[in-house]
Amino acid sequence: MLRIKKLDIFVLKSFLLLFSGTFFICLFIFMMQFLWRYVDELVGKGLEINVLAQFFFYSGLTLIPLSLPLAILLAALMTFGNFGERYELLSMKAAGIPLLRIMRPVVLFCMFLGGMSFFFQNEIGPRAQKQLWTLLVSMKQKSPEVDIPEGVFYSDIDGYNIYVKHKDRETGMLKDVLIYNFSDGFENAHIIWAEEGKLELTADKQHLFLHLYNGEQFENLKSQSVISRNVPYRRESFKEKHTLIQFDSDFNMVDGSFLDQRSDIKNMREISQAIDSLEIHADSVGRAYFNDVINSTYKTPVLTKADSTKLEKLNVAYLNTDSIFNSMTSQEKSQTLSKTENRISSLASDWEMKSFMSKSTDGNIRSHRSDWHKKITLSLACIIFFFIGAPLGAIIRKGGLGMPVVISVLIFVVYYIIDSGATRIGKSGEMNVALGTWMSTLVLAPVGAFFTYKSNKDSVVFNIDTYAAFFRKVFGIRLSRHLFKKEVIIHTPEYRKDVEALEHISALCEDYMRMHRLKGLPNYIKLFMNNKPDDAIADISRQMEAVIEELSNSKDPILLNAMNNYPFLAVKAHKSPFGNRWLNLALGIVVPAGLLVYLHIWRFRLRLEKDLKNIIRTNGQVIQQIKDQHYYS
Incomplete structure (x- = not known):
């Protein structure tokens, strides 16, 4: 039986507090990104607050x-x-609780x-998607508010x-107004100029x-008779003139039935039915x-009876068209x-249209199938992203809004690029639709x-020092020694024995260089x-490190500074790459790789x-410094 413990409540409560905040932040960001796509078409139309409220409500529902x-x-x-930064995760693991057990309540959630x-x-x-698209189309068709700018033509x-x-701006009066009226057609254009004017909206x-x-x-006049040829236009001067211009500024919701063919406004059952209908x-x-191809388009032309009779009289078995x-x-x-060219052009146009219709139907089927699978993959992404985020948080052990936000954005960008790119390729027919939709998963x-x-194995996969040590080993980069004077010295160096050890190490180095032509x-x-x-x-490295460790207890800063010149010896880099003889032999046979390793x-x-x-x-230098300071007699 599943029992809820205090640990489960603590972990789930900690997650829910952060999830409630991050969810609304992410939803707000996606809504602003969605609004930014249509802001140019919606601004300046005087939309009422209830229309805007519906827009944000439906867009929020679709982006959840x-x-x-x-x-x-x-x-x-x-x-x-x-948890990792506050050592709470370490305490849980120290109590014998594995990471998967700690994650269990949040996994279920x-x-x-x-x-x-x-x-x-x-x-x-x-349903929300259909209402949103209907609202967007209605908002696009609404006439904008009349706000005529200065110095440019308003159309x-x-x-x-x-x-x-x-x-x-204070009185609303327009100065030096020029109006081109093409409502009756370009040939009956009306051009009006006025010193002043004012524009108002009727009740x-x-x-x-x-x-x-x-x-x-x-006003341009059409030529209706011979007399009118001498009167190409009519000119009128006025002191005051009032004109009504038809302009519907009300918001009218369009009928959304034209959206019924879209795949994103259907559930899975409706999508399956639509796919069957489209395939039929x-x-x-x-x-x-x-x-059509068999019966008419490419059917061999039939000769007339007179032509057949003529060919029979001439005893012609076949026709040489050349x-x-x-x-x-x-x-x-x-x-x-000319006739052949016209026929070929007609056939090309006909089949181009038929090809377009076939491709359009196939594309619509692929779009429906992709949206069917998308409902599943987007739901599974909730679970997959948790199994990415929770172990990463346990590994990097950084909380707050710094590193987690950066990593989350990078992972989501990778997911979005893979998902959108593969889905687009699948819908285009260049990839299987199901594979393209499931690619991100x-x-x-x-x-x-x-x-x-x-994370469950407490791996150091994100430990920077581990990777730094690996690359230092590959490229032969070594750290420098940094010996400093110790505040507290427990054991004073035995300088006589250290000098003898250093002299012995020098003799070993000389013997080695003499025996091996490096x-x-x-x-x-x-x-x-x-x-x-080797x-x-x-042995040289071991003896040298022992003497350095002994002399590091010295109080002489000159001596300590001299010992910083000792290198860290690499005891394996100059020998065969592997401890297994057969692996070395296999690498040596592969000439390009073996040659590179040989030179390395x-x-x-x-x-x-x-x-x-x-x-x-x-x-x-170290022996001379010890002797100069008379550290031993």
């Missing part, structure tokens, strides 16, 4: 499934990062969120272009009332096109080529499993056939000789 995975990822990172996300996408999301009123040189919000003062009107339609259209064409006159050749699920495994190229065959370690260098080892041999000379020189 996308906000949940990112919110879970960020909350999991912050929760388990806080995320599974519940995944189920709710699926239900939301399948039941509530499609948002159908059939009119209005130019205003100056506007009085029913269906018309604009234009008041003009001190101006002239020009595509099959019927394909059969119709096939029958001979017939060459026997034609120039005019007949031109007519034949197939990529991130193993990543989450890997992080969970490493500057010369090593024997290629012996190098890859030998897998024995005990001599290992020769480089370390040269560095080893330089280090041995440095040790001999430093030993001399």
Whole structure:
């Protein structure tokens, strides 16, 4: 029986507090990004507050499934990062509680969120999506508020272009007004100029009332008779003129039935039914096109009875079209080529249209299938993102809004790029639709499993020092010694024994350099056939480190500074790469790789000789300093 313990309540409470905040933050960010896409088409139309409220409400509903995975990822990172930073996770593990047991209550909660996300996408999301798209289309079709700018032509009123040189913001009067009226057609254009004018909206919000003062009107006239040819336009001067312009500024909701063909406003059952209908339609259209090809388009022309009789009399078994064409006159050749060109052009246009219709139907089917799978993958993303965020938080042990936010954004960007790119390729037909939609899940699920495994095993996968040591080993980069004077010294060095040990180390280094020609190229065959370690260098390194450890208790700063010149000896880099003889032999046979390793080892041999000379020189400096300071008699 599943028992709820205080630990489960503590972990779940810590997660819920952060999740509630991150969810609304992520939802707000996605809503602002969605609004930014349509802000140019919505601003300046005088939309009422209830219309805007509906827009934000429906857009928020449609973006909830996308906000949940990112919110879970960020909350999991912050929760388990806080546990690690405050050593709470260490205390739980010290009590014998494994990481998976600590994560269990939050895993169950995320599974519940995944189920709710699926239900939301399948039941509530499609309805909200339809209402949102209907509202967007209605908002786009609404006429904008009349706000005529200065110095440019304003063309948002159908059939009119209005130019205003100056506007009085306090009184609303327009100065130096020029109006082009094309409402009756371009041939019956009306051009009005006025010194002053004022534009008002009627009470029913269906018309604009234009008041003009001190101006002239020009009107083009169609030529209806011979007399009218002498009167191409009509000119009128006025002191005051009032005009009504039809302008509907009310918000009218359009009928959303035209959106019924969209796949994102259907649940899974409706999508399956739509796919069946589309496939039946595509099959019927394909059969119709096939029958058209067989019966008419490419059917061999049938000769007339007179032509057949003529060919029988001439005893012609087949027709040589080239001979017939060459026997034609120039005019007949031109007519034949023209007819052929027209027929080919007609066939090309016909099949281009049929190809477009077939591709459109296939694309619609792929879009429906992709949205069917998307409802499942987006729900699974809630669980996958938790198994990425929680282990990462336990590994990096950083809470707050710093590192977790950066990592969450990077992971989500990778997820979004993979998901959107693969889905787009799948919808285009270049990839299987199901594979393209599931690509992000197939990529991130193993990543989450890997992080969970490493975190449960207390791996140092994100320990920077581990990677730094690895790259130092690969590229031969070594750390420098940093010996400082100790505040408290327990054991005073025995300088006489240390001097003897240093002299012995110098003798060992000289013997080694004399016996091994380190500057010369090593024997290629012996190098890859030998897998024995270099005990001599290992012994020199061990003795040198023991003396350095002993002399580090000295109070002499000059002596300590001299010992900082001792190198850290690499005891294996100048030998065979592997301890297994057969692996070395296999690497040596692969000439390109073996040659690179061979040159790399020769480089370390040269560095080893330089280090041995440095040790001999430093030993001399240290021995001389000890003798000069009379540390022993």
